[in-house]
Amino acid sequence: MPPKLNILASVTLSADQFKQLLSTIMEQATTTQQSEVRRSVSSTSYTRSPDSFAKCSARFNGSDDANVEAFIDNIITYKDCTNISDENGIKPSTKDWRSAVNILREVYSKKLPTHAVFRQLFAREQTHHEATHIFVAKFRALIAQLPYSVAEEMQLDKVYGLLALKIRKRLTRSEINSFKDLLNCAREIEQSFRESAFRKQEINTNQDGMQIKKLRPRYEHCKKFGHLKNECRQLEKENDDKELSKSTSARSKPECYGCGTPGYYRWNCPKCKEKTDVKTNIFEFSRPSLENE
Structure with missing residues (x-):
């Protein structure tokens, strides 16, 4: 049975040998990376798209619901962005680009008076x-x-x-x-x-980004927004009505015009009834005689 090799045996390298080994590894890594980049570029390389509207996503089917003006705006924008020349953007039978756009409008646009x-x-x-x-x-x-x-x-x-x-x-x-x-x-x-x-x-937002709701002032007496007690017109009107009613009730209370007793008139005033009646003097007049004595 062959003896087992000690794979994990320690290897001692000098400083020069270690530098040479490190440079060799770095060169191999750089070469490998460059080859991978070349391979990826070659696989993803493509030829430039032809100078035409082949890749334009705008479509127009000529139906009544289709908007020809929106289609014209899209193709004009695409033409300007991709720098398509007038010759490659139209058919040879068309005079120029402006004529092509005018033909589209004349044929498919909704003509309004x-x-x-x-x-x-x-x-x-x-x-x-x-x-x-x-x-x-x-x-x-x-x-x-x-x-x-x-x-x-x-x-x-x-x-x-x-x-x-x-x-x-x-x-x-x-x-x-x-x-x-x-x-x-x-x-x-x-x-x-x-x-x-x-x-x-x-x-209107706090530190946490939550919206702060601003409360409008509201007076509880009238239940209306936009003012407080000192600005409430309804309360002011009610106070004025109360003062007016008090003054009216005070003026409407009867007084005896003979002695001034409140709550009575002259004919039912008890003080005036207690006074003795004034005696009336009766004068007798004799008829004058017109005959000569």
Whole structure:
């Protein structure tokens, strides 16, 4: 039976030998890591996608419910982001990119008469929570359906009158020279609104993030909110009515006009009845004689 080898036998290396062994291990590890990186890069390498809309996720089926304007906005955004040229984005039979977009609108867009377009333009104003860039985009999409072009200055006048009051208070018409200026200024205003709302939320929350409920003042007598006892108009009115009723009741209590005794009139006053009746003097008049004596 062959003797067993002591695998765990101690090995003694000098400092130079240990450095040489460590450098060899480091070189082998570096070589292995580089080979793995090359293998992963070669396995995941791919050829650049062709300059086309093949990977665009936007789809349009031409049905009545499909929104061609949303589809056009998506493909225009994709074209700008991927830098697709006009030649690769359209068929050879189409003149240019603008013509292709116009053909899509003419064939599939819901054609509204001019008066209907203006009715939709001025049917509503910007809501309080609606973003300005979304409202302006909807406005310009309706303007694009008109059979004639509208000057940008006139478009700015119309859309400015439909903006929310909170925007128009902080942005004058004279500050706007283009839609770019309008959108940039509106974004800054809306950002300030969001910061102020966040600041109010921080003030109304405690250290644990719990919302602090502010209690409105309420007076228990009238059960109404917004005031306390010293501001209650109902209590003040009731007190005035009480004072008026007291003064009225005091004035309505009868008094004898002969002697002033309260609670009696002259005809049933006991003090006045006790007085002796005044004797009445009777005078007799003789009829004068008109005959001569």
